[in-house]
Amino acid sequence: MLDGPRLPPRSGGPATSLVVLLHGYGADGRDLIDLGEIWAPLLPGAAFVSPHAPEPLAVAPVGRQWFGYTERNDRERWAGVQSAHAALDAFLDAELARLNLPGSRVALVGFSQGTMMALHTGLRRTVAPAGIVGFSGIHVVPPEGATPAFASDIIARPPVLLIHGDLDQVIPPLALPRAVESLQRQGLAVRAHLSNGLAHGIDGTGLSLAGSFLTEVLA
Numbered sequence: 001m002l003d004g005p006r007l008p009p010r011s012g013g014p015a016t017s018l019v020v021l022l023h024g025y026g027a028d029g030r031d032l033i034d035l036g037e038i039w040a041p042l043l044p045g046a047a048f049v050s051p052h053a054p055e056p057l058a059v060a061p062v063g064r065q066w067f068g069y070t071e072r073n074d075r076e077r078w079a080g081v082q083s084a085h086a087a088l089d090a091f092l093d094a095e096l097a098r099l100n101l102p103g104s105r106v107a108l109v110g111f112s113q114g115t116m117m118a119l120h121t122g123l124r125r126t127v128a129p130a131g132i133v134g135f136s137g138i139h140v141v142p143p144e145g146a147t148p149a150f151a152s153d154i155i156a157r158p159p160v161l162l163i164h165g166d167l168d169q170v171i172p173p174l175a176l177p178r179a180v181e182s183l184q185r186q187g188l189a190v191r192a193h194l195s196n197g198l199a200h201g202i203d204g205t206g207l208s209l210a211g212s213f214l215t216e217v218l219a
């Protein structure tokens with residue numbers, strides 16, 4: 001079972017929603033949990049959790065990975081999100097049960113490889129999440145494209161906000177319009193923002209946009 005750092009609701013009462021923060025390749029849950037501190041004033045009833053990815057980093061003695069990411073091609077990404085899906089899906093069920101919340105009261109926030117997982121698992125939840133935020137990521141599709149079988153796997157269509165830096169050299173900015181197109185093709189409502197002067201990271205504008213989006217979808 002996945003685990004990681006948590007923040008209780010700022011309100012001091014029972015959680016009314018859950019925000020799950022999914023870190024990128026080579027980091028761990030501690031990398032994103034501080035986002036909860038930033039957004040807590042906007043979401044006083046929200047609990048935050050940032051699980052460590054299930055695998056130790058394959059290429060270094062520290063860090064975690066949702067899946068191996070050495071070839072960095074469509075085939076590897078597609079196999080990877082499929083392999084990590086069950087663990088993340090089970091973790092979401094367990095956290096919601098622990099907080100006595102319905103599936104509609106969770107929002108997923110991913111960075112880089114975490115965005116890949118947020119989109120993949122979020123769109124396959126039995127109950128649609130309240131929303132998904134993806135920073136600097138990719139909507140992973142099968143190597144041969146969006147096949148009918150791929151489309152039928154998508155059963156949840158929450159609102160999505162995608163944010164990317166125009167100077168990202170890890171995941172090229174072109175991933176943003178491609179993700180918007182592929183998600184819209186599957187019937188999702190998608191908002192997108194390209195941050196000027198930003199490399200592979202999260203800036204103040206992205207934090208503000210995401211905070212507003214989470215406040216809206218978890219209202």
